[in-house]
Amino acid sequence: MSKRVGMEVSIAISEAVKMANVDVVAAYPITPQTHIVEHLSELVAEGELDAEFMPVESEHSAMSASLGSAAAGARTFTATSSQGLALMHELMYMAPGLRLPMVMAVANRAVSPPISIWNDHSDIMAERDTGWIQVFAENGQEAFDLTIQAYRIAEHPDVQLPVAVNLDGFTLSHVVEPILLPDQAEVDKFLPPWKPMLQLDPAKPISMGMFGIPEIYFEAKKATDEALVGSQKAIVAIWDEFEKLFGRKYNPIETYKTEGAETILVTMGSISETAMTAVDQMRDQGIPVGLVRIRLWRPFPDKEFKAAVKGAKKLGVIDRCLTLGSHANPVGQEVRSLLYQEKDRPYVFNFALGIGGRDVTRADFRYIYDQCQTLAAQGQDRCHMVGVME
Amino acid sequence: MSELQYEKISAKNLPQEEPFAPGHRACQGCGEVLALRMVMKAVGHQAIAVSATGCMEVCTSTFPTSSWRTPWFHVAFENAAAVASGVDSGYKALRRKGKTSQGRFPILAIAGDGGTADIGMQALSGALERWQDFIYVCLDNEAYMNTGIQRSSSTPFGAMTTTSPPGKLSKGQATWKKNMPAIAAAHGVPYVATASPAYYLDLMNKVRKAAATEGPAYLHIYAPCPTGWRMKPELAIESARLAVQSRVFPLYEVINGQYILNRKVDKPKPLTEYLKPQGRFRHLDAQTLADIEARVNAEYEKIVRLAGADKKPAKAEDKPAE
Numbered sequence: 001m002s003k004r005v006g007m008e009v010s011i012a013i014s015e016a017v018k019m020a021n022v023d024v025v026a027a028y029p030i031t032p033q034t035h036i037v038e039h040l041s042e043l044v045a046e047g048e049l050d051a052e053f054m055p056v057e058s059e060h061s062a063m064s065a066s067l068g069s070a071a072a073g074a075r076t077f078t079a080t081s082s083q084g085l086a087l088m089h090e091l092m093y094m095a096p097g098l099r100l101p102m103v104m105a106v107a108n109r110a111v112s113p114p115i116s117i118w119n120d121h122s123d124i125m126a127e128r129d130t131g132w133i134q135v136f137a138e139n140g141q142e143a144f145d146l147t148i149q150a151y152r153i154a155e156h157p158d159v160q161l162p163v164a165v166n167l168d169g170f171t172l173s174h175v176v177e178p179i180l181l182p183d184q185a186e187v188d189k190f191l192p193p194w195k196p197m198l199q200l201d202p203a204k205p206i207s208m209g210m211f212g213i214p215e216i217y218f219e220a221k222k223a224t225d226e227a228l229v230g231s232q233k234a235i236v237a238i239w240d241e242f243e244k245l246f247g248r249k250y251n252p253i254e255t256y257k258t259e260g261a262e263t264i265l266v267t268m269g270s271i272s273e274t275a276m277t278a279v280d281q282m283r284d285q286g287i288p289v290g291l292v293r294i295r296l297w298r299p300f301p302d303k304e305f306k307a308a309v310k311g312a313k314k315l316g317v318i319d320r321c322l323t324l325g326s327h328a329n330p331v332g333q334e335v336r337s338l339l340y341q342e343k344d345r346p347y348v349f350n351f352a353l354g355i356g357g358r359d360v361t362r363a364d365f366r367y368i369y370d371q372c373q374t375l376a377a378q379g380q381d382r383c384h385m386v387g388v389m390e
Numbered sequence: 391m392s393e394l395q396y397e398k399i400s401a402k403n404l405p406q407e408e409p410f411a412p413g414h415r416a417c418q419g420c421g422e423v424l425a426l427r428m429v430m431k432a433v434g435h436q437a438i439a440v441s442a443t444g445c446m447e448v449c450t451s452t453f454p455t456s457s458w459r460t461p462w463f464h465v466a467f468e469n470a471a472a473v474a475s476g477v478d479s480g481y482k483a484l485r486r487k488g489k490t491s492q493g494r495f496p497i498l499a500i501a502g503d504g505g506t507a508d509i510g511m512q513a514l515s516g517a518l519e520r521w522q523d524f525i526y527v528c529l530d531n532e533a534y535m536n537t538g539i540q541r542s543s544s545t546p547f548g549a550m551t552t553t554s555p556p557g558k559l560s561k562g563q564a565t566w567k568k569n570m571p572a573i574a575a576a577h578g579v580p581y582v583a584t585a586s587p588a589y590y591l592d593l594m595n596k597v598r599k600a601a602a603t604e605g606p607a608y609l610h611i612y613a614p615c616p617t618g619w620r621m622k623p624e625l626a627i628e629s630a631r632l633a634v635q636s637r638v639f640p641l642y643e644v645i646n647g648q649y650i651l652n653r654k655v656d657k658p659k660p661l662t663e664y665l666k667p668q669g670r671f672r673h674l675d676a677q678t679l680a681d682i683e684a685r686v687n688a689e690y691e692k693i694v695r696l697a698g699a700d701k702k703p704a705k706a707e708d709k710p711a712e
């Protein structure tokens with residue numbers, strides 16, 4: 001039986017990692033990720049989690065050690081934010097390419113300069129193309145559930161890929177929420193011990209991380225892409241199984257009041273809760289607006305997204321990251337290019353919101369809705385920055 | 391600390407096994423690949439090796455071929471120590487939780503001088519400080535050879551490389567070689583040693599000692615590179631021997647902080663005998679040669695003093711088997 005406990009979302013993630021019975025935690029502190037790692041080191045120090053806690057000397061080594069540990073066949077966790085994730089960048093390609101399952105929590109934070117500890121999605125968007133499965137949590141319960149699910153997904157024989165669980169720094173990582181904590185026995189039933197398909201073991205020597213000449217490099221990359229795209233099937237199946245066991249439903253794309261919606265707002269992460277209340281308000285006023293939330297960002301669920309926005313005339317796609325020098329930001333680009341070939345494609349307007357921790361309010365979503373109506377007439381094609389001083 | 395328990399290697403019981411297979415793509419006469427083969431012979435099949443990017447990684451792992459008969463892992467250039475740390479901690483957890491039947495075995499991190507003294511220094515320092523149970527092997531050919539002979543902080547003073555070229559305003563490498571073994575020893579680790587493929591029994595026994603050491607061990611191995619040193623391939627072993635005999639590369643150990651000089655060189659061979667066959671030193675003038683000689687002697691004397699070997703006469707046993 002699950003029990004409802006009020007706790008900080010960072011602590012909930014650590015508790016999920018504990019329930020996943022990980023073998024190794026390798027991490028380096030950075031705000032706003034710190035509470036996750038501090039709590040894990042406490043759990044290890046108190047003997048509540050039997051794992052090696054590696055207080056490495058940098059995020060570069062956190063990811064390097066995680067790769068070594070996963071290659072040894074140990075269930076591995078790390079967490080970071082912002083500059084830390086950027087420091088890992090070189091190594092972000094390794095776990096997907098070498099098919100090493102591991103889980104990383106990313107407490108999303110803006111990237112310098114100016115140095116900022118506050119929330120947006122710039123950090124993870126720079127890792128968009130590295131081959132990680134990337135999911136975004138809307139609230140504390142999701143952050144907890146996604147962390148448990150992430151191990152099942154990562155270790156699935158058809159997947160064998162790393163998973164990044166994104167949660168908004170501070171606005172989600174540092175808030176206290178009621179979390180339904182399952183029994184250990186329930187988690188164990190859902191998440192059996194990992195049986196690595198390949199591992200570094202003197203009893204069965206293999207070479208990993210080899211030199212790729214032009215005759216094979218392309219194919220190796222194609223194989224990683226196929227694994228990532230193909231992982232969606234297992235992800236959906238695992239989410240269905242999770243629902244059967246725990247009663248909570250997870251979809252790659254979530255919809256809210258999209259029925260009959262002429263305009264649909266598209267969000268990722270915790271601002272979606274604010275967006276939902278804004279949609280409620282507008283619906284009360286008779287405005288035909290709905291919300292689509294992307295939970296699974298990589299691999300991008302093309303089919304599900306198209307189905308979710310079908311019939312809408314205008315999309316207001318909201319990004320928490322700027323693609324400097326481009327007409328649109330990552331989510332905006334994704335959606336626009338996905339829908340470009342569609343016969344009855346909607347207008348796709350792109351908005352940047354809440355950059356570097358700028359407050360996001362219901363009024364912003366109303367403003368975005370209004371812009372979607374007027375911009376359609378103007379044929380706007382560049383991203384619109386909401387709430388920025390002119 | 392009690393004496394390290396390990397099976398000593400002599401000329402009579404050289405290990406027959408070759409965990410490092412023949413058929414690699416290193417240059418003819420490569421001293422680095424020779425040293426690597428000796429390391430793997432001494433360590434045996436029951437081991438895991440992590441390589442940094444560099445000559446030894448590139449020339450042993452062209453997919454789908456591999457020279458490695460032990461499990462082998464390459465991730466990147468600067469992080470061999472951190473990756474090996476993860477393997478070590480991973481196996482510690484798996485063992486404690488009963489998830490593997492493997493007992494303790496050696497875990498190696500192998501990198502060049504660039505991957506050690508420059509870009510890999512931070513990861514190495516972290517792994518030594520965290521007391522990871524592993525052997526770090528630096529194969530020192532005194533430059534970034536894999537990328538075309540650029541200088542590193544381990545390149546000796548005066549040497550010509552593609553980024554320390556002699557010219558009107560330059561005499562070649564303008565800085566003195568970084569003292570990596572001293573930096574490793576400053577971490578207070580239980581075992582540090584220098585070794586040379588010209589003294590192969592000494593080298594292999596040091597690998598055995600490092601493997602028997604619980605906690606971090608650091609081996610700094612001299613690795614002549616005929617290609618990068620602009621030297622005839624058949625001179626690699628000879629130059630490794632001359633480096634020791636001319637005091638350029640002293641053989642010593644630091645066991646729990648205690649320096650032990652393995653080979654006292656009371657009558658050094660002339661420095662020029664070592665430098666001459668190497669094209670990288672061809673441009674040096676008499677003054678620079680004298681400066682280098684003074685520095686070589688000063689560094690050697692430092693080790694002699696640290697080992698207390700200035701207080702006792704050289705004995706025959708001081709000489710490691712060749």
Ligand SMILES: Cc1ncc(C[n+]2csc(CCOP(=O)(O)OP(=O)(O)O)c2C)c(N)n1
Nearest residue numbers: 443444445467502503504505533534535536
């Ligand atoms: C982050 C990064 N920077 C640079 C390189 C290019 N690079 C590959 S190997 C190498 C030099 C290796 O030198 P060393 O460690 O001394 O090994 P050697 O090849 O001499 O054995 C360099 C600069 C790289 N692979 N990764």
Ligand code: SF4
Nearest residue numbers: 416417420445615617
């Ligand atoms: S360049 Fe030097 S170190 Fe590299 S393979 Fe050739 S001889 Fe060996």
Ligand SMILES: [Mg+2]
Nearest residue numbers: 502503533535
């Ligand atoms: Mg080198």
